[in-house]
Amino acid sequence: MAVKQVDKTSKELYTELLGKLRKIVGEEWATDDPVILIGYSRDQSLETAHNPNIVVLPESTEQVVKVIKAAREYGAPVVAWSTGGNTGGGCIPQRGGVTCDMRRMDRILEIDEENMAVRIQPAATFGKVYVEAEKLGLRNVVPSAPASVSMLANYLDKGVFQVSNKYGVGTDSILGLVMVLPDGEILRTGCLHQDNYGPICVEGPGPDISGIFHSSMGTLGICTEMVAQLYPLPAFEDVLPAEFGEDDLENVSDFLREVARADCSLETILFQDGYLGLGLTPNQDGAETLRAQLPRQSALVYYGGETAEELEIRREQLDCIVERTGAGLSPEMMLELLKELVPWKRVFKIIQVTPRVERLSGCFELFWFNIAIDQAPDFAREFMKFARKNFADTDPESSDRPYPYEETTFYLQPLEFGRSGMLEMDAYPNQGEPEGIKRGLAMARDVIPFICESGGHFDRPYGGEKSGFGWVQTPLLGTYFDLLKDIKGTLDPLNMMNPGRLGMTADQAGV
Numbered sequence: 001m002a003v004k005q006v007d008k009t010s011k012e013l014y015t016e017l018l019g020k021l022r023k024i025v026g027e028e029w030a031t032d033d034p035v036i037l038i039g040y041s042r043d044q045s046l047e048t049a050h051n052p053n054i055v056v057l058p059e060s061t062e063q064v065v066k067v068i069k070a071a072r073e074y075g076a077p078v079v080a081w082s083t084g085g086n087t088g089g090g091c092i093p094q095r096g097g098v099t100c101d102m103r104r105m106d107r108i109l110e111i112d113e114e115n116m117a118v119r120i121q122p123a124a125t126f127g128k129v130y131v132e133a134e135k136l137g138l139r140n141v142v143p144s145a146p147a148s149v150s151m152l153a154n155y156l157d158k159g160v161f162q163v164s165n166k167y168g169v170g171t172d173s174i175l176g177l178v179m180v181l182p183d184g185e186i187l188r189t190g191c192l193h194q195d196n197y198g199p200i201c202v203e204g205p206g207p208d209i210s211g212i213f214h215s216s217m218g219t220l221g222i223c224t225e226m227v228a229q230l231y232p233l234p235a236f237e238d239v240l241p242a243e244f245g246e247d248d249l250e251n252v253s254d255f256l257r258e259v260a261r262a263d264c265s266l267e268t269i270l271f272q273d274g275y276l277g278l279g280l281t282p283n284q285d286g287a288e289t290l291r292a293q294l295p296r297q298s299a300l301v302y303y304g305g306e307t308a309e310e311l312e313i314r315r316e317q318l319d320c321i322v323e324r325t326g327a328g329l330s331p332e333m334m335l336e337l338l339k340e341l342v343p344w345k346r347v348f349k350i351i352q353v354t355p356r357v358e359r360l361s362g363c364f365e366l367f368w369f370n371i372a373i374d375q376a377p378d379f380a381r382e383f384m385k386f387a388r389k390n391f392a393d394t395d396p397e398s399s400d401r402p403y404p405y406e407e408t409t410f411y412l413q414p415l416e417f418g419r420s421g422m423l424e425m426d427a428y429p430n431q432g433e434p435e436g437i438k439r440g441l442a443m444a445r446d447v448i449p450f451i452c453e454s455g456g457h458f459d460r461p462y463g464g465e466k467s468g469f470g471w472v473q474t475p476l477l478g479t480y481f482d483l484l485k486d487i488k489g490t491l492d493p494l495n496m497m498n499p500g501r502l503g504m505t506a507d508q509a510g511v
């Protein structure tokens with residue numbers, strides 16, 4: 001399809017495109033009102049804000065097809081936006097264009113209780129699916145993200161969960177996809193490849209094409225439907241908190257690996273005080289108060305069983321691991337601290353169903369890496385050195401907004417029965433202040449190359465063209481990146497789907 005030649009100004013072309021989009025979705029569901037556009041210009045990251053030219057809200061796969069075809073006619077970039085809760089600038093329209101907000105497509109289309117699967121639209125949230133599945137004794141796997149974010153976008157994005165030690169990452173739970181490709185064609189994969197959908201676990205047919213859409217951040221098309229696995233909920237459950245000292249990192253990683261390997265937990269994670277405080281309290285004051293009282297590191301283990309006896313056995317297994325790894329057990333202290341704030345046994349429930357916003361001062365900038373779990377202590381120590389370097393020199397008494405080093409935290413998530421882990425490093429600068437942006441980006445420039453060069457795996461090279469997180473890694477990828485560019489160039493020769501992401505510029509994408 002020929003792209004409209006630019007003998008008109010870009011403003012005139014966008015006005016024309018807006019008219020076409022309104023015919024597709026209805027007058028009130030497409031706009032170029034700057035007051036609305038600005039709401040799509042940034043997320044919680046330090047990425048440079050940029051407005052789209054148009055926001056459009058389709059209500060069906062058919063409308064998404066028409067939106068993409070219309071945008072293509074004008075050579076306009078298209079950025080998918082499911083609930084906008086990512087923390088890497090993924091939905092910021094770096095080159096303007098059309099932001100395709102999927103929030104009218106927020107339905108749970110079907111829960112198949114018998115076969116433990118759910119069919120969802122892009123804006124169905126984790127919380128919504130969790131609540132409905134729970135009524136049937138089932139659950140979705142959920143991250144420690146706000147419950148108001150999109151389950152589909154997170155699974156596509158290879159989300160990492162407290163339960164990843166057992167059930168893997170987000171993409172491991174995907175059974176089928178409906179993708180609208182950059183030319184407007186519809187591709188159906190996995191169990192959705194035929195109309196007579198049944199939630200059987202299939203890849204392919206043949207080589208699994210759906211894999212190329214995993215972690216593609218909307219650069220290869222828009223997903224309008226997903227079938228994902230659900231899992232059984234235990235009849236009996238409990239939570240075991242374990243406390244570790246500030247530098248007790250070897251014990252922490254031993255503890256997490258042993259718990260994951262023994263398969264005696266349903267969810268396991270190590271939080272530092274800052275992240276846990278933010279996760280458990282409804283507002284910033286509460287978060288800061290709680291952070292000051294929590295131990296620097298707490299591992300939380302949620303375990304369960306079909307009978308009270310099975311629960312008891314799991315607890316005995318956990319007690320043995322506690323003893324072997326020297327974890328300081330502190331349930332009474334934690335209970336005391338938290339009883340005013342949260343029902344303690346429901347601590348994971350809070351993560352599952354509340355729409356929290358986790359940030360101390362305007363932004364939640366994070367870097368996450370897959371590592372071998374025994375690398376965690378060294379990496380975490382280095383991270384805290386970088387945190388000190390970039391955040392510790394502000395005098396809390398004299399600054400308008402101090403950036404105390406203690407506000408940088410990490411958390412460690414065992415994956416794959418403890419074979420590997422995900423180390424997430426978090427900083428909370430203020431994206432509205434030049435000082436905050438400077439510190440956050442300096443931190444990124446320190447942390448990312450260090451981890452990549454030391455054998456950590458940076459599998460989500462997000463960030464935009466300006467902050468350049470993607471660029472840190474792409475030079476190291478060789479043939480892998482060349483093939484990625486070829487795939488992008490073949491599927492999206494006009495480079496219109498979320499251009500500039502994943503380290504790919506127009507040139508590199510083969511346009």
Ligand SMILES: Cc1cc2nc3c(=O)[nH]c(=O)nc-3n(C[C@H](O)[C@H](O)[C@H](O)COP(=O)(O)OP(=O)(O)OC[C@H]3O[C@@H](n4cnc5c(N)ncnc54)[C@H](O)[C@@H]3O)c2cc1C
Binds near residue numbers: 151160
């Ligand atoms: C406080 C906080 C804590 C978090 N903790 C975790 C955590 O522990 N584990 C974890 O895994 N994540 C975590 N996240 C990340 C977040 O949950 C995911 O990024 C989010 O779930 C993705 O869904 P979204 O709606 O926010 O996606 P969006 O922000 O809407 O989109 C994310 C990316 O996917 C693309 N995209 C969106 N929709 C589609 C679509 N329909 N088709 C194709 N591409 C699309 C976008 O263009 C963008 O590049 C956290 C986020 C926050 C704010």
